Amino acid sequence: MSLLEVSHMSRRFGGLVAVNDVSLSVQEGEIFGLIGPNGAGKTTLFNLITGLTSPSSGNLHYQGQDITRLPPFRIAALGLARTFQNIRLFGNLSALENIRIAHHIHTKTGVWAGVLGLPAARAEQVGVERQAWALLERVGLQGRAFERAKNLSYGDQRRLEIARALALRPKVLLLDEPAAGMNSAEKATLSGFIRQVRGEFGLTIILIEHHVPLVMGLCDRIAVLNFGQMIALGSPQKVANDPAVIEAYLGVET
Amino acid sequence: MEAFFQTYGFLLVYMCLQALLGLSTYLPLMAGQLSLASSGFYAIGGYVAAILSTQVFHTSGAYPIGYLLLETLLAGLLSGVVAVVVGIPALRLRGIYLALATIAMVEILRVVSLNLSITGGAVGIFGIAQPFSSPLGYMWLVGPLLLLVMFFAYRLEGSRIGRAFIALREDELAADAMGINPTYHKVLAFALGAMLAGVVGAISAHFLNTWNARQGTFDVSIAVLAYVLIGGSRSFAGPVLGGMVLTALPEVLRPLKDLRFIVDGLLLMLAAIYLPQGLANPNWLARRKTAPVREKT
């Protein structure tokens, strides 16, 4: 059975159909690529999956459970974590604090236990601290821990956002253009990093990316969106040779 | 020294009460919620104390502190319950719309209290019993309360729930996507602020000896908001500093006679222009925190 099942999902914005009757299923452990020209509806599909946008029609199942109408925080708690195309870190807070915050669902200290510093709360705090530092280290940002997120370089912000998502200990990690704005050396590093964290954290990854070599080299399967519709789905080779995809990307009339 | 406390006893207690009101507006603001409802809950708390002490607890001589504490407890609880009931629909609104909704709540409470007989109508309730022999006596109650609430706010800022509040303030959508329930935490922050305002109202009713519909008005909301904005909205020290300074300022400037209102206003404007982060700016402290290199664990 597939881990995540998108069935006939659509989302309209006024007259525009940003996502048009898309169905796909993501298998456990795979790196699933989502590509398509600008405005094709990729980010909107991510927003539908993570509950930030409600669908006009269609259904979403995760591990067999219907999550179509769940609010974002519940979907996150079920194990789907994401990054944003236009990075949404907590900019005024330190890198470390950004990661501490993302431990929310795995901790349970209430108002009074936290304020009074009861033993259970303190123990939890120690655990969060250890894990937060480990994650910062994993993405190579331990030296920038106390820097405000908004003062980090663009590449560091992208890495911090991935670390923040990993703090949720997700099953599915959704990355919205994680390589945007990186040079080719950084892209290669990122590609290796994504492959590694999949193994380390036992993740299923859904990835939106424009950079074709990166997607082709990294993904097990790729879906292509164009004007909200899925026009191709399959292995990188199959998709790359699909006439509809070539047309969508090159704008050739057939 | 004695003479100083005699003269300024009232002012000192009043400064602490206003600092507490500032904190009651700071709590929802910590979760990014601009609420002007503090004065409404302050009014509710005041009426709870005024009604209980004049009509329910009949005493003679100095009013027992135990009764006063019981009143503050009930005032806090009632305010908290009202906050949850009002907050669940109101906190769907954002920014300026939430502010407007909370102003409407304050107005409704004012009109209701003007027209009920239990709240004494337009006259209000007067002759509220005194637990202390002088205004300064209230410091025994208000001083520790202020310290406790400051400790509470300080510890909250570094705790799990406080972090969730701050995440919501920074970016509600991102916080939601990180598993933080926005409604729950916003209502919680709003209710904590309301409970505090209710407690302050209950103490203030005794302290001011009388309570009426002019106590919890829109003007009070604005004044309290100024404490937070002038003092600083990024740490608990801001509203405390703001509440104290803005309450003391007109008294300090008293020798200037009528000129003092102009000077008072000018100082506020200068503070707003040159210290937009407020008097208590956590960045000044933060610099210290970045310096030491932390051991890897």
Ligand SMILES: Nc1ncnc2c1ncn2[C@@H]1O[C@H](COP(=O)(O)OP(=O)(O)O)[C@@H](O)[C@H]1O
């Ligand atoms: N909240 C919104 N309101 C109106 N239109 C939107 C909204 N979000 C996305 N769109 C539109 O939907 C289309 C798809 O956008 P998007 O999903 O961001 O594309 P992609 O990520 O593939 O570049 C675009 O035409 C965009 O303008």
Ligand SMILES: [Mg+2]
């Ligand atoms: Mg996009």
